[in-house]
Every structure is written in structure tokens, then in C-alpha cells.
Amino acid sequence: MKGLVLKKHADQFVVLSGGKEECFVARKNLKKDGVFVGDYVEIEEGAICKIEKRKNLLVRPPLANIDKLLIVVAPVPKPDLYTVDKLLLFCKLNDITPILCINKSDLNIDFCKEIEKTYKTIVKTIIFSCLDESVLKLKSQIKGLCVLAGQSAVGKSSIVNALLKEDVAKVDTFSKKIERGKQTTRVVQIYSLGKDKFLADTAGFSKLDERLLNLDEREVKSYYPEFLPYAGACKYHSCLHLDGKNCGVFDAVQNGKISKTRYENYKKLVLTLKNFKKY
Ligand SMILES: Nc1nc2c(ncn2[C@@H]2O[C@H](COP(=O)(O)OP(=O)(O)O)[C@@H](O)[C@H]2O)c(=O)[nH]1
Ligand SMILES: [Mg+2]
Ligand SMILES: [Zn+2]
Numbered sequence: 030m031k032g033l034v035l036k037k038h039a040d041q042f043v044v045l046s047g048g049k050e051e052c053f054v055a056r057k058n059l060k061k062d063g064v065f066v067g068d069y070v071e072i073e074e075g076a077i078c079k080i081e082k083r084k085n086l087l088v089r090p091p092l093a094n095i096d097k098l099l100i101v102v103a104p105v106p107k108p109d110l111y112t113v114d115k116l117l118l119f120c121k122l123n124d125i126t127p128i129l130c131i132n133k134s135d136l137n138i139d140f141c142k143e144i145e146k147t148y149k150t151i152v153k154t155i156i157f158s159c160l161d162e163s164v165l166k167l168k169s170q171i172k173g174l175c176v177l178a179g180q181s182a183v184g185k186s187s188i189v190n191a192l193l194k195e196d197v198a199k200v201d202t203f204s205k206k207i208e209r210g211k212q213t214t215r216v217v218q219i220y221s222l223g224k225d226k227f228l229a230d231t232a233g234f235s236k237l238d239e240r241l242l243n244l245d246e247r248e249v250k251s252y253y254p255e256f257l258p259y260a261g262a263c264k265y266h267s268c269l270h271l272d273g274k275n276c277g278v279f280d281a282v283q284n285g286k287i288s289k290t291r292y293e294n295y296k297k298l299v300l301t302l303k304n305f306k307k308y
Contacts, residue, residue, distance in 0.1 A: 030072045031081075033227075035219040037066055037091075042077060044070060045221060053077050066217050066229070067093035067174055085123045090217045090231040096173030097126045101183045103133035104140040109180055110147075111294045115237050116178055117152060118252050118298075122244070128170055129154040132184040134163065147288045151255060159187040168192060171226045174219065178234050189230045193220055238301070246302035250278075253295055255287050271296055 032046030041052045042064055055064045055077040064070065064077055065086065071079035083093045100116050102108040113129070120127040129148050131141045135158040148154050155170070157163035167188065177185040219229045250256055250270060262277025263270065270278035270292075281287045 032070055032072055033219070034064060034066050034068045034070060034077075035221070036216070037064070038216075042070075044072065044077070046072065065091050065093040066219055067095065069094065085125065087123075087234075089235050090176075092174075092176060092217055092229060092231075094174055095123070095125050095176050097128060097170070097175040099128050099130045099167070099170075099175055099177045099179075099188070101130045101132055101177060101179035101185050101188065102144060103131065103183045104137040105133060106180055106182050108144065110144075110290050111297060112180070112237065113148075114291060114294045115241060115298065116234065118244075118249070119234075119237060119240060121252050122241075127152050130167065130179075130188070131156045132159060132188065134158045135160050147291065151291075159184050159191050164188065164191040168222075171222055171228060173225060174227045174229065176229045177231055181233060186230055189220060189228060192222060192228060241298070242302065242305050244302060246299045246306075249295065249299050249302065253291070255291070256281075256295075259286065269299060271299065 030046055032044035034042050035045050035050065036043040038052075040054055042055065043050055044053050053072055053076055059077060059080065064080060065083075068083065069081035070077045071081070085095055086093045087095065098116065098120050100113055102110075102113060117127050119125075129144075129152050131144055131154065134141045134156050138156075141156045145154050145156055153170075155166050157166050171192070177188060179185055217229060217231060219227045222228055247267070247269065250260070256270065256278045259277040259281040260268070260270070262280065264275030268276055268278075270276050273279045273283075278287065278292070282289055282292045
């Protein structure tokens, strides 16, 4: 019997199989590698005996086989677009489809549209609010295992609740903490929204930098599709677009053709990688 691991609880795993959820333990020989939430497993005699080959694996948060990453931002708390760009890069490296989810449109629609303008040519972008039915725009995007990522208090748990229409993920009710938020999602759990539609809440992605540090800084530019049309004007093919001299990308930034924040954050990442390799 085959199934999908939805949740881990001490030594037990909740597995969805044939439309039913049941608890199983893992065979001793599997304990070494570990069974992850998101794993497709084989069950025999009441125990998980085999883990199917994984498409990808995150260790923090512990999740396997992610198809889509819903990167959530909002007018409040103030978006950290550097992290958004790093998450987009992370998706490319791990065969994950990103969607930029701009939540809380009820608070400041112009601000949401500003972010959309920067990103809509780079990644699928959706503006909505969890306070009205616009949140349902997300529903049609859920396919395979979709995972919510983003700063604390952007509304990740609220999205899960809205899509499930029941209070499963605990929303932070300290409205005063809206600016800073509070982490209430500790265990990783997958919710089923129908056939092959799964959603997982997380308390955010930590140690993102560490996961990108192995990347060659010369490769980073190839993950910025908006640079491509202008890179031909650079004097050298190897141009990293870091300063203004003979650089088509730099000129495009000056002329407003490329987002300045995307470019500045690109430079920040390349310099971080360069510095890291010195030590
Ligand atoms: N105004 C407004 N508040 C929202 C919206 N979505 C979530 N919130 C509030 O933002 C706060 C943090 O939400 P929560 O879902 O716990 O964020 P998480 O930390 O990302 O899981 C809570 O007070 C929510 O009620 C929205 O669309 N509009
Ligand atoms: Mg939460
Ligand atoms: Zn250049």
C-alpha cells in the first residue's frame, strides 16, 4: 500500500492512503535517513517500509517533495524583498514553482500594486486579502504540494484557514503584534484540499543564506530573467553587472527598465557569495 506522509508525531506518522488517514511507525532500517512530511511511502504490515525517491528535500522546515512555494508578502509587516529574491532563487535551484502572494490588499492596494509591478514579469503574482473572497484566487493555484513561506505575520496561517474554512492552523490573534508577529506554527503539517491538492504552513524558512552559499556568484545573474535583454550590451560576456562601467544591465537600471531594488539585492547577494568564498 502506498501513501503520503501528512504529519509527524513523536515516533508516529500520519499517512494518507486511499483517502484515509492512519498512523504508522517506520521500520527500524528507515530511522537512519528519516521519514519526512511530504514523503511518498510504502506500507507493509502496519509499518512504513520504503520511501520513494524524493524530488527535493528541505531540512528547515522539514518537508519533502515540494511542488510550489507560495511566497507571501503584505504591506504590513514591511516586506523584505531581499528574502523574496533569495526564495525565488532557491526555487529555481530546487525545481519548485514559485508564486508571489501579495496579501492584505485591504490595507493598502497601491502598495500591493507597486510590488506586483516589480515582480509580475518575473513570477506569477496574485494580489488578495484574507478578509474577503479574493483569497480564493489562490485555490486554483494549489496543485501538488504547495508550501507557504514568508515573514512572520504576513498571513500564512490565515491563508490556510481561509482555504480550509476551518481553524486548523493557529492564527496569531495578538493584533497588537501585527508588526512583528509571533511564531505559532511549530510542527510542519500538510493539509489536504482535495485530489492532489496539498497545502503546508511553515514558520518561515530559516538559514536561507546557508543554502545558497554553495552557488557560484558568476551563476547568479542567469537567474534574473529581466537582465537578459540588456546583458548583450555589456562589454564583457563575463560581466557581473556590479558597477556602471560598460554594463548594459546597469544602464537599464538607470533608465528604469530593471527594478532598482531587484538589482541592488542582486548585488548584495553576489557580494555576499564572493566574500564567503574568501574565507
Ligand atoms: N488586514 C488584514 N489582516 C490580515 C490579513 N491576513 C492576515 N491578517 C492578520 O495578520 C496577522 C498575522 O496573521 P497570521 O496568519 O498569523 O500570519 P503568519 O505569521 O504569517 O502565519 C493576524 O492578526 C491576522 O488576522 C488580511 O488579508 N488583511
Ligand atoms: Mg503562522
Ligand atoms: Zn553588465
